Amino acid sequence: MTLDDIKCFFGTSYNFNLATGWSHSCYRNWRLKGYVPIKSQLLLEQLTMGKLKASLEDLSNGNDTGRAG
Helix, strand or coil: CCHHHHHHHHCCHHHHHHHHCCCHHHHHHHHHHCCCCHHHHHHHHHHCCCCCCCCHHHCCCCCCCCCCC
16 A cells, blocks of 8 residues: 555545544655555555555565554
């Protein structure tokens, strides 16, 4: 799952915040890193009932710490 996938699915950061309960800084930190950590991807896959799919292939730099957010 890429940052663009998340943006397309939720539309706005406000919708993202409402649906996940995560802060805007969470998304901003992913943008700075350049990828969404796999644990966050897995949580988003659950929250979206599989509409967004977790993928290790979308981790661009391989430095995933596995921490949500």
